[in-house]
Amino acid sequence: MDKKLFKKSNKIEKITFIFDFIAIAIYISLFLILFGMLELPEIVDGSMNLDILQFMEPTYYFLNATLDKLEMNTIISLVILFTLVSLPLLLINIKKVRTRTIYEIDSYTASSKFVQAVINLLSLNVVSAGLRIYNMFVLVKFVKGYSAKEFFKSIFPAVKAYFKKIFKKKKVEDLGDLDEYSVSIKQSIRRQNTSFIIRILFTYLFLITVAIVIIVPFYWMVLTSLKDFSGATLANPKLYISISQMNWVNYKVVLTALEFGLYIKNTVIVALFSTGGTIITTVLAAYAFARIEFKGREVLFSILIMTMMIPGELYIITNFITVSKNGFGWVGMATGENNYFIAMIIPFVTSISYIFFLRQSFKQIPESLYKAARVDGCSDFKFLTRVMVPIASPTIFTITILNVFSSWNAYIWPRIITGVGGQEGQKYWLISNALRDTAFVQDNGRVMYNLQIAASALVTVPLLVVFFLFRKYIMNGIGRSGTKG
Amino acid sequence: MELRLENLTKIFTNKTGAETTAVSELDIVIESGTLVGLLGPSGCGKSTTLFMIAGLEKPTGGKIFFGDDDVTKLAPEKRGIGLVFQNYALYPHMTVYNNILFPLENLDVPRTEAIQRVKEMANLVGIGELLDRKPSQLSGGQQQRVAIARALVKKPRVLLLDEPLSNLDARLRLQMREEIKRIQRETGITTIFVTHDQEEAMSISDKMVVLDFGIEQQYASPQSMYNNPDNIFVAKFLGNPPINTFEAEVKKGHLMINEHKFMKFDVPDGLYDVGMRPENFRATEEGFKIAIKDIFHIGRDTMIHFDFNGSNIRALVDSDNIEKGQKFVHLTIKSERVYIFDKKTGEVVNHG
Numbered sequence: 001m002d003k004k005l006f007k008k009s010n011k012i013e014k015i016t017f018i019f020d021f022i023a024i025a026i027y028i029s030l031f032l033i034l035f036g037m038l039e040l041p042e043i044v045d046g047s048m049n050l051d052i053l054q055f056m057e058p059t060y061y062f063l064n065a066t067l068d069k070l071e072m073n074t075i076i077s078l079v080i081l082f083t084l085v086s087l088p089l090l091l092i093n094i095k096k097v098r099t100r101t102i103y104e105i106d107s108y109t110a111s112s113k114f115v116q117a118v119i120n121l122l123s124l125n126v127v128s129a130g131l132r133i134y135n136m137f138v139l140v141k142f143v144k145g146y147s148a149k150e151f152f153k154s155i156f157p158a159v160k161a162y163f164k165k166i167f168k169k170k171k172v173e174d175l176g177d178l179d180e181y182s183v184s185i186k187q188s189i190r191r192q193n194t195s196f197i198i199r200i201l202f203t204y205l206f207l208i209t210v211a212i213v214i215i216v217p218f219y220w221m222v223l224t225s226l227k228d229f230s231g232a233t234l235a236n237p238k239l240y241i242s243i244s245q246m247n248w249v250n251y252k253v254v255l256t257a258l259e260f261g262l263y264i265k266n267t268v269i270v271a272l273f274s275t276g277g278t279i280i281t282t283v284l285a286a287y288a289f290a291r292i293e294f295k296g297r298e299v300l301f302s303i304l305i306m307t308m309m310i311p312g313e314l315y316i317i318t319n320f321i322t323v324s325k326n327g328f329g330w331v332g333m334a335t336g337e338n339n340y341f342i343a344m345i346i347p348f349v350t351s352i353s354y355i356f357f358l359r360q361s362f363k364q365i366p367e368s369l370y371k372a373a374r375v376d377g378c379s380d381f382k383f384l385t386r387v388m389v390p391i392a393s394p395t396i397f398t399i400t401i402l403n404v405f406s407s408w409n410a411y412i413w414p415r416i417i418t419g420v421g422g423q424e425g426q427k428y429w430l431i432s433n434a435l436r437d438t439a440f441v442q443d444n445g446r447v448m449y450n451l452q453i454a455a456s457a458l459v460t461v462p463l464l465v466v467f468f469l470f471r472k473y474i475m476n477g478i479g480r481s482g483t484k485g
Numbered sequence: 486m487e488l489r490l491e492n493l494t495k496i497f498t499n500k501t502g503a504e505t506t507a508v509s510e511l512d513i514v515i516e517s518g519t520l521v522g523l524l525g526p527s528g529c530g531k532s533t534t535l536f537m538i539a540g541l542e543k544p545t546g547g548k549i550f551f552g553d554d555d556v557t558k559l560a561p562e563k564r565g566i567g568l569v570f571q572n573y574a575l576y577p578h579m580t581v582y583n584n585i586l587f588p589l590e591n592l593d594v595p596r597t598e599a600i601q602r603v604k605e606m607a608n609l610v611g612i613g614e615l616l617d618r619k620p621s622q623l624s625g626g627q628q629q630r631v632a633i634a635r636a637l638v639k640k641p642r643v644l645l646l647d648e649p650l651s652n653l654d655a656r657l658r659l660q661m662r663e664e665i666k667r668i669q670r671e672t673g674i675t676t677i678f679v680t681h682d683q684e685e686a687m688s689i690s691d692k693m694v695v696l697d698f699g700i701e702q703q704y705a706s707p708q709s710m711y712n713n714p715d716n717i718f719v720a721k722f723l724g725n726p727p728i729n730t731f732e733a734e735v736k737k738g739h740l741m742i743n744e745h746k747f748m749k750f751d752v753p754d755g756l757y758d759v760g761m762r763p764e765n766f767r768a769t770e771e772g773f774k775i776a777i778k779d780i781f782h783i784g785r786d787t788m789i790h791f792d793f794n795g796s797n798i799r800a801l802v803d804s805d806n807i808e809k810g811q812k813f814v815h816l817t818i819k820s821e822r823v824y825i826f827d828k829k830t831g832e833v834v835n836h837g
Contacts, residue, residue: 368574371541376588376639377562386587390578 005142006102009135013097016131020090023125027083034076037062038249040257048257050448053249054228070244077243082123089116110139218464225250225454232450250454260455262427263434270344270414270430271407277349278403279396285355287384290362291370301359304352313412319347320416331420340428343417348407354399361395362388398473401466408463411436431459486552486642486675488515488538493547495533495699507533509699510547515692520669520676522690522707524683526722530699531679535645538677539568551642562591564643567636567674571648573628575620581607581631582616588639606634610668626657633668644669644676650685662689683723687711695719712822717831720760720824726788728824731796733759740823742793747773748820752834760824763788766800768807772817780807789814 039058041048060067067075093116117132137148146154178186223239224232226246231238255261288294289301323343324332330343365388373383389396411432418425418433429437440452467474493511496504507530515521523531536542538549540561548557556564575584585606589599607613610630620628629649636644646665650658666689669676680686686693687707695702695710695718703715714720720728735754739746778797779790787804790797800816807814825835 366572366574368570368572369576371536371539372568372570372574372635373587374541375539375561375566375568376635377591378587382591387576387578391576 002142003102005138006105009105009138009142010097012131012135012138013093016128016135017090017094019125019127019131020086020093020120023123023128024083024086024090027079027086031076031079031083034062034072034079035248035252038072038252040249040253043257048253049442050253050257050451051229051442051444051446053253054230054247073246073248074244076248077246080248081243082125085119086123086125089119105139105142107140107143110136110143113139218460221453221457221460224450225457227450229446229448229450232453247450250450251458254451254455254458258434258438258440258451258455260431260434260438260458263429263431264458266341266428267408267430269341270410271404273341273345274348274407275400275403277345278351278354279400281350282354282358282399283384283389283396285350286358286362287380287388289355290359291388292380305356308352308356315347316412316416319413323347323417324420331417331425335421335424338421338424340417340425344414344428344430347413348410351403354403358392358395358399361392365391394473397470401470401474404466405463408432408459435459487517487550488643488675488677489513489550490534490538491548491550493534493537493549494545495530495537495542496545507699508537508544508696511696511699511701513694513701513704515675515677517675518673519691520666520678520689522686522693523677523679523696524686524693524722525681525696527681529696531681531696532647533699534696535568535647535677535679538643539566539645540564565639565641567639567641567644569629569632569636569644569646569649571651573620573632573652575628575631575635577620580617580619581612581623584620584631585616585635585638588635592639602638603634606638609637609671610634610664625653626661629653629661630664633665637668637672637674642675644672644674646676646678648679648681650680651682658685665689684725687723695722697722713833713836714760714824715833717758717760717824717826717833720826720833724762726763726799726801728760728762729793729796729798729800730758730760730826731793731798733757733794735825740825742773743775745773748823750820750823750825750835752825756828757834758826758828758831760826761798761818762822763799763801765818765822766802766816767818768802768814769817770815772815774813774815776813777811780809780811782807782809 037060039056039060041050041052041056057069060072113132113136117129117136120126120129120132137151140146140148140151144151223241224237226248227238227241228245228247231241231245289297321327323330323346329337330339330346332338369387370383373387378386409432410430414428414430415433415436418428418430435452435456438455440448440455442448490511490513493508494506495508496506498504509530511534513521523534525531533542537544540556540559544557548555550556551564576587579587582603585603586599589602594602603616604613607616610633612627612630612634615623615627615631620631623631629652632649633646649665650661653661662685665678678686678689690707692704692706693710694704697718703710703719705713710719711723714723717730721730733747734741734756735750735752737754738749738751740748740750740759775791775793777789777791781788781790782804785804786801787807789800789802789807791800792798802814802816821836823835824833826832827834
């Protein structure tokens with residue numbers, strides 16, 4: 001155990017991160033530059049003729065090179081691929097370096113460094129690849145004590161010995177000498193091993209089947225969104241396309257010409273504010289119901305719980321009256337006097353089920369902490385912010401994510417609100433409304449399926465990313481909310 | 486600082502209106518700088534008393550004085566108390582350092598002074614090296630020390646300990662007992678220590694209060710309480726193995742046991758409860774002859790079982806004086822170690 005080598009390896013790794021980060025920044029900026037250069041059909045009479053999209057043959061000039069459509073597609077695809085490989089690699093490595101201890105290093109760590117170096121090399125990040133190879137030698141020295149030269153010398157004999165072992169004939173065991181008891185034990189061990197292997201085999205076969213069932217629709221979505229119109233509407237659609245056939249311009253059309261950029265911005269605004277509001281009201285209300293003693297607390301809480309039994313759709317009419325002309329007048333007024341965002345956010349800045357959920361986890365925090373804080377001269381608000389919220393932070397985080405999900409997916413209420421006021425309301429569409437109501441139909445009756453799918457991919461992918469990053473917290477929240485029925 | 490409780494009463498009322506008296510007219514004066522043990526069986530109101538002193542429970546009646554100040558209606562943070570809970574109540578997301586610092590933050594102590602006080606206090610309780618750990622990374626005994634440091638860092642006028650040792654294992658309990666005593670001596674702070682363990686209370690306290698159903702039974706130093714219990718409850722509560730009690734008659738000034746004259750007592754004739762501690766018996770040549778029912782040799786001592794007026798009595802005598810297979814033994818006991826209690830009130834009649 002040479003601590004110096006371990007520290008050296010960590011240091012090299014940290015330097016590698018810098019280059020990884022630079023590479024990723026280059027990929028992303030390259031993508032943004034190239035994506036910005038992509039050419040769209042001309043706008044005629046205020047609308048874009050999307051039919052000619054697939055027949056356009058633009059040429060691009062980038063860094064003194066002339067690129068045609070296919071080359072451009074290839075470069076953008078590669079840049080995206082490199083980012084998709086490098087970013088998780090960087091994140092995983094950062095996590096590993098922060099948590100690994102000196103006892104966890106073995107030869108597999110060294111060999112994984114080699115594989116990572118190969119990946120870096122393939123994604124044209126030569127500096128990181130070189131540093132990782134160097135790090136591998138440091139780790140080999142740390143684990144086995146070989147220097148680089150000895151390591152190369154030792155490869156050939158090791159490979160030779162390995163093959164020798166494989167090709168050597170297995171000795172047939174002679175059971176004649178053993179008594180009956182040992183033979184039966186040997187047999188039962190063999191039987192057990194066989195059944196274990198079969199069980200593992202079937203388990204993974206089942207899991208792989210289910211995974212395919214789940215993954216295929218997503219794959220199909222991304223695939224179709226990158227095809228051109230005729231490719232997407234073929235009677236025998238292709239199961240894959242080459243990277244030069246990936247029409248990234250579809251996404252540009254969706255984001256700019258079809259204004260999904262605006263809709264995503266609207267959705268982010270609504271999601272942020274309604275989530276922020278929900279967290280504030282939920283934390284305060286849950287604390288009051290969990291800790292502060294006041295008259296009628298239980299009665300008030302049971303009334304609140306009772307409202308959970310009324311389906312949300314029933315509130316829509318009353319809520320609409322509240323926000324419209326006869327109420328606060330946020331929508332339904334003359335053009336220019338409407339506050340669509342406020343009408344979409346305010347009715348959703350609190351949630352009874354989250355208050356209930358958070359109150360339960362506040363209740364689990366021992367009463368004695370509260371008493372101790374009281375004796376220490378801590379006010380209720382300070383106790384809430386300094387003790388309760390940090391302890392219950394996983395729950396609050398779960399609530400945040402679930403709330404972002406639900407406002408991202410909200411349909412009925414935004415549809416009703418933005419349906420008021422015609423053209424003006426259309427500017428405040430959220431993505432779910434836009435997906436439903438945007439005209440993907442051309443004048444000649446063609447439905448641009450590839451663009452529609454590109455739009456839905458654009459809407460789904462952020463949620464998927466959030467889900468994969470925070471699935472622990474999401475499962476936690478769903479699991480617990482499952483118990484309340 | 487002297488702490489005085491006057492007629493302190495706490496009555497809990499539940500939803501149906503039924504009343505439970507947790508503490509009833511407690512009158513105690515705790516001298517400055519002493520460690521007082523609050524002892525009693527579970528549910529006798531000792532923790533309620535402590536929380537009333539802390540200000541976390543509002544008394545139904547009576548007054549609490551810290552020195553000359555009436556603090557009965559004062560908020561807990563203004564009383565200047567340190568409180569250690571049974572489960573320590575450390576903030577799990579803060580390091581030891583932040584846990585100890587937390588009370589000072591609320592008092593607006595200057596930063597440099599606060600840091601110095603935290604370090605001083607951590608060294609006093611012996612956790613100087615553990616300041617950057619989280620409570621979950623500490624053992625029970627270390628968590629206990631952190632809790633004491635957090636209670637003491639405010640320089641409180643009174644330190645209150647609510648069964649602080651009950652979550653520790655037997656060996657650690659002994660060690661922490663001495664540790665608490667040492668810290669109390671060094672700081673000279675008036676301390677109240679709640680426990681249900683009589684051995685713990687006797688070894689640590691300067692004085693003890695025994696409570697039963699919220700009523701004060703006796704307030705004295707441990708040894709005098711052990712030797713001169715005021716009533717049968719205190720006598721039964723203290724001591725391990727417990728005191729022997731049985732019914733006996735006093736006829737013409739003589740205590741009658743197994744229809745023999747046992748000893749002379751200056752009490753009126755009648756039926757009494759009599760208590761004798763097992764370790765106060767001596768095996769001698771002459772004395773009261775008894776028939777041995779059972780013998781248990783436990784090293785240094787020997788436990789003898791026999792009958793007094795139909796009740797099973799245990800005596801703890803020196804092993805040297807008893808031989809194996811012995812059928813009879815002569816026992817003596819000093820007359821001041823025989824406690825005669827009134828049958829109705831339970832008060833002792835031959836002492837004090």
